[in-house]
Amino acid sequence: MAEMMASGQQPEVLFWVGCAGSFDDRAKKITRAFVKILNQVGVNFAVLGTEESCTGDPAKRAGNEFLFQMQAMGNIQVLNAYEVKNIVTTCPHCFNTLKNEYPELGGNYEVKHHSQYLQELINAGKLTVQGGTYKGKKITFHDPCYLGRANDVYEAPRALVQKLDAELVEMKRCKTNGLCCGAGGAQMFKEAEKGDKEINIERTEEALEIKPDVIATGCPFCMTMMSDGVKLKEKETEVKVFDLAELIASANDL
């Protein structure tokens, strides 16, 4: 972004990578897949790179409003300095925070989740998805809470799965009824409280019940939880967990 600004350019969209997308080994693959698609389409995008910082989402959910606002105001200063208007992100937590919680602190942007962004590219005829790789495969979509219930985005991710010529199968609890993977509310950063089961196991078992070939997600934290669940159930050879961006990138041989 700094380089673009220096040469007097303004990108169409800023890709907000997020902490998971920057540092988590599994999530970095999602980042790369999404970037490959953007490059294939020829989208003029930028990233903040080393100037990006945590949106503050987990701090806010944990109850640390101070830390959240410190992060938010710092980020808003950077984003406003670069005159950013459009943001796309592969993380529903960043998406929710940037879209809903930054305006009251002075950050007003048009924010999209990458599933919405990709669907728009498809609708505009800029992106075509090759159907071969996943033709006839059973794919189920696990709704991330901060994309679904939190922001009512249920259709864009499903439209993408259908573009793959795959068979979209739904879990018993889906859309508004979707069961959390267990990572939200800053649970990702601590052990679960005492109970008789891990939430991600409960969710993975539900997904495995419908015998999918692929569990699709749209969130790096759901990715961790669902992959761990599938591994624990020793099903990782039969059932793959992929992000929507990865599915489209691999369908297009990127």
Added chain:
Amino acid sequence: MSIGVIVFIVALALAIGLFTKNVRTIIRNIRLGKPLDRSDRKGERFGLMTKVALGQSKMVVRPVAGLLHIVVYLGFIIINIEVLEIVIDGLTGKHRVFAFMGGFYHVLISAFEGLALLVLIACVIFLIRRNVLRIKRFFGKEMTSWPKTDANLILITEILLMSAFLLMNAADTQLQNLGSEHYTQVGSFPISRHLVGLYGSAGEQGLIMAERGLWWFHIIGIFAFLNYLPYSKHFHILLAFPNVFYSKLTPKGQFTNMEAVKKEVELMFDPSADPYAAPAEPQGDPERFGAKDVTDLTWKQLMDSYTCTECGRCTSVCPANLTGKALSPRKIMMDTRDRLEEVGKGIAKNGKDFNNGKALLRDYISEEELLACTSCNACTEACPVNNDPLSVIVDLRRYLIMEESKAPAEWTGFFTNIENNGAPWQFAQADRLNWKNEE
């Protein structure tokens, strides 16, 4: 004026007077909450109230319970027209004042009878679901003693009231057949006509006693039930409407912004702020960050707690609860209400500065419960009256973290990481773009 009319007027005045007094107490308790502006987007709010409260759109998500509930709800509303007639009869000493409507009156009472029977059946099914089928969501650690009794009492009362109404009409029919004076000829009604046989060969005097007895039982029962409402989860029949009207309209994922914190943080970011300036004179008590007790919550959160009807739909979809954790969103609502009742009673007795050394946090809701929440919004989505238990959990967490600095060690670690290197994990900010060159 006959004795009956006088007794009736006294009973009616007592019922209304007592009810008003108790409702006022509840309103006062709700007003103990912090201010919150929900006066915007009125049109949208009316729409939502029509759909969710009047139209019960969220009830039918579970079809069996939802449809049965609609039967009871419709019965309640429509049979109230009959109660109006009964009240006028009681005040004037007349019998069936609406009978002048002729054929239409017959249709009306027939409809009431049909609904009364349906309500009766629905309530029996509800009792079976609770006590015989023992459906899981009606149980749980918060559903002991009073809440359990309350639910059964409501159902039994409704069954008794509906039975009294039908049996009263049956006696009335028999009295009409006998040509008893005072009993207006309105004909027999579709349900109660089959109950006439129950009276066997009872004579006119016996029938009059039965009819009058049931009439008084029915109306005094209604007065008593009205005054039971403020002590019961059944109060939702009234509060559901304002409660849905004042729902949160912003996206579910948007948590409240804390203005008090914003001021502080803005000052820290302000390059022209004078670090040596004398702090402004404190005005009043310093405001608490987050909530420790019910009086730290907003009036809407307190209204939520009084509207909660303990149906347990929230808890039955809560991922933490489903996996055996201590958290139950229903308990959060019930604890808030119980503590508010306690504070309300204390204030009534000891004045505004009441303090019994207890608080909502820890004395009612434990840290363990609060820490189990994934903030997934399944509870708020499931609630048929748009309660927001999640907001209470977050406000209590805010108090724990910001006032007591009491976070689990792992959370303290990720806070520090965000502060130091802008990510919840310990990675250098300079490495943020490394993904670009990796494969």
